[in-house]
Amino acid sequence: MSANLSTQDIKRRKPQQARSLERVNRILDVAEELFIADGYNATTTNAIAIRAKVSIGSLYQFFPDKAAIVQALAKRYGDLLRQQLAAVDGIDPTAMPLNAYIDLIIDRSEQFFAEYPGYYAIFMQVQGTIQELSEIEEATDTELIRDLVVLLKQRDAGLDDEDYEAIAFVLVKAIGNFLWLSLGREKLFRERLVKETKRLTLSYLQSYFSPSQAISSS
Numbered sequence: 001m002s003a004n005l006s007t008q009d010i011k012r013r014k015p016q017q018a019r020s021l022e023r024v025n026r027i028l029d030v031a032e033e034l035f036i037a038d039g040y041n042a043t044t045t046n047a048i049a050i051r052a053k054v055s056i057g058s059l060y061q062f063f064p065d066k067a068a069i070v071q072a073l074a075k076r077y078g079d080l081l082r083q084q085l086a087a088v089d090g091i092d093p094t095a096m097p098l099n100a101y102i103d104l105i106i107d108r109s110e111q112f113f114a115e116y117p118g119y120y121a122i123f124m125q126v127q128g129t130i131q132e133l134s135e136i137e138e139a140t141d142t143e144l145i146r147d148l149v150v151l152l153k154q155r156d157a158g159l160d161d162e163d164y165e166a167i168a169f170v171l172v173k174a175i176g177n178f179l180w181l182s183l184g185r186e187k188l189f190r191e192r193l194v195k196e197t198k199r200l201t202l203s204y205l206q207s208y209f210s211p212s213q214a215i216s217s218s
Contacts, residue, residue, distance in 0.1 A: 024062050027052045028076060031069045032118045040066070040125040070122065071132050077119045078140030082147065084112045098209055102201050109179055110194060120183045144172045155209050167208060175201060 030052040034043040045066060049059045063069045085108055096104070113119060126133065148168035159167075175197060182193040 020062075023052075023054055023058065024072075027054065027059055027062065028069065028073055031066075032073060032122065035070075035122045035125070036118050040070070040122065045069075067130050067132070070126055070130060071136060073118070073122065074133050074136045077116060078136065078143070080116060081109070081112050081140065082143060084108050085144070085147065098205055099202050102198055102205065106175060106179070106194065106198050106201070109175065113179065113183060120180070124184070141172050141176065144176075145169055148172060159208065163208070167205070170204070171201065174204075 027048060031043070031048045034048060034051065038047075043066070045059055045063075046056055048069070049056045052059070063072065085105065087108070123133065145165070145168045148171060149164045152164045152168060178193065178197040178200070182190045182197075185193065
């Protein structure tokens with residue numbers, strides 16, 4: 001009997017969890033639209049709930065305030081960025097020379113900013129006002145650094161673990177900050193800054209890796 005109840009309980013909970021996830025994503029989507037269009041300060045949780053077609057009580061069940069919504073958006077953006085960069089693996093980077101791979105990584109990052117303009121539009125409004133955002137950003141960078149360490153270790157450079165970690169740290173922080181600073185600039189100047197970021201990154205990595213060296217497939 002106990003086993004049967006457990007199975008029935010699981011069957012009941014799964015649809016509920018799916019509905020809850022759908023509501024959460026709808027709230028985040030609507031909040032993103034309103035934060036971009038009307039601004040973070042002018043947007044109310046009531047306006048978000050009405051546009052998302054959920055009760056204000058349902059919204060508060062998931063998010064106690066607007067800051068919590070922004071934090072959830074920040075986490076979602078971080079996950080999407082990692083997915084965007086991980087998709088590079090499908091292009092077989094093992095056959096790429098250093099400069100081609102750098103171009104790919106930075107172009108993928110640029111593509112992310114183009115596809116999700118809310119990342120810049122929203123966080124420029126709340127930068128420095130919500131402490132938790134810095135913690136989420138740092139956690140995302142930590143994951144990106146770990147991902148990059150795994151990739152760099154596939155290059156036969158004879159480096160120590162500490163070297164790979166330091167290189168990955170510099171790359172994630174430098175590329176992220178340069179691309180962030182390029183956002184909001186005039187189009188031609190932004191394109192120039194992206195090119196300069198690629199040149200800077202390549203010059204830095206060439207001090208550790210052979211320019212023509214593809215990633216080892218071993």
